[in-house]
Amino acid sequence: MCSNVSSITLQSWRERPPSSYSIKVKNLSQLEISTLHSDGKYQSRRFSSGEYKWRLIIYPIGNEKDNGSGFISMYVEIDSTSLTSTTPTEVYADLRFFVFSKKENKYFTNQDVESRPFNSLRTMWGLPQVLALGKFNDRENGYLFDGDQCEFGVDITVVPPPTKWEILSFDEDLPYPKFSWTVKNFSDIKENPHTSDSFSNGGRKWVPKLYPKGYSSPHGKWLSIFLYLADGENKEDKNIYVEADVKVEDPRGSNHLIRNLYCWFEDQGWGYGWDHYVSIAELRKSYLDKEDTLKVKIEFKVVSATKYSAFT
Structure with missing residues (x-):
């Protein structure tokens, strides 16, 4: 899985938690080992946002196929069955990814400035370079806390189709x-x-x-x-x-x-x-x-x- 499209992103900090979905990992090291047997990724359970079903996909040591080596890579994938059962069959969404820092008590956010089109031919979009692993693994930055815990999240804002023109x-x-x-x-x-x-x-x-x-x-x-x-x-x-x-x-x-x-x-x-x-x-x-x-x-x-x- 890869995005194959270059992205311009905005990076910032936010106190408010992710509104669409959050994943709290109790043992990151074990998660990294487990992804060696799943093409390097972890897929969340399905969740709803904007009347559609999604999964949050995390590459904890980077998605090499999408120029994500040395970074945490994060994506969302829409459930294709929710596309075929709704109108329109193409959905545009704004994506914002989160990594929590206990030191800052805030979420580092990386936002794709482009609204991305999800359809039956292209069900996944994301950012291959959300956060550099060097910064993430440096415990002074607070992304790893309470032993080997961390938290990731996403906001998915579905853009309504144009009705005024x-x-x-x-x-x-x-x-x-x-x-x-x-x-x-x-x-x-x-x-x-x-x-x-x-x-x-x-x-x-x-x-x-x-x-x-x-x-x-x-x-x-x-x-x-x-x-x-x-x-x-x-x-x-x-x-x-x-x-x-x-x-x-x-x-x-x-x-x-x-x-x-x-x-x-x-x-x-x-x-x-x-x-x-x-x-x-x-x-x-x-x-x-x-x-x-x-x-x-x-x-x-x-x-x-x-x-x-x-x-x-």
């Missing part, structure tokens, strides 16, 4: 990207803002608004144009990204006025656009036809979409 995409191939709005009798409009009917694009409904008297100053000299999400279109707390061209058409030729919109719609009721899209003087000169009609077109380039888990 989202997938963000940016749709650049919109089926009907253009919206046209013809505003008749512009000079007679009293309301500020003047609102279009809603239209659909990118899976959302949108509402463009004109402010003939300006957005920030009701009697200003500018035409303001903003794009809003329709009411109720952002109940799910999504951020929606939009790239669009907003065009005021020149009725006499091709000198259209185009501005580019790049924005994230984050909150219900917020619009994005321009307070000073074009001056009213320039609008009357160049962009109203003889019937006092204004034509606005919006062409969507990109609209984001978010899929998410049912529970967030």
Whole structure:
């Protein structure tokens, strides 16, 4: 048995005993002799942690097959039958191994920083170099106490499968990207803002608004144009990204006025656009036809979409 994967570990001391399993050895020398007849290892009885069955495996003089010579090697093995009877059939777990020091009255801990995947093909993970034998066997360090006693342990924290997620995409191939709005009798409009009917694009409904008297100053000299999400279109707390061209058409030729919109719609009721899209003087000169009609077109380039888990 070997891990065959290099590990980065964190070493520390802890007063609290192991929470998953502990093995207290009354006679270490005899344990070492016994492991000569079991491929160098001692296997604990099965125990439960995180709804699965496990064994703690100790190599008291090191697992040579896993670069553990000169160290205490420790592993955990999941009972494969508990994998086949549960869903999912792959389990990720965080592992922390312990060796007690009576001198410190604490547990030396060596923790694998990576969560390890246990499955039917790979049932065992661990650390081949938990504690150097030189330190362990030096009685001044307190790992051996009361004659020939010692204690080992493990914490196994099963990592739950992801249940909260989202997938963000940016749709650049919109089926009907253009919206046209013809505003008749512009000079007679009293309301500020003047609102279009809603239209659909990118899976959302949108509402463009004109402010003939300006957005920030009701009697200003500018035409303001903003794009809003329709009411109720952002109940799910999504951020929606939009790239669009907003065009005021020149009725006499091709000198259209185009501005580019790049924005994230984050909150219900917020619009994005321009307070000073074009001056009213320039609008009357160049962009109203003889019937006092204004034509606005919006062409969507990109609209984001978010899929998410049912529970967030």
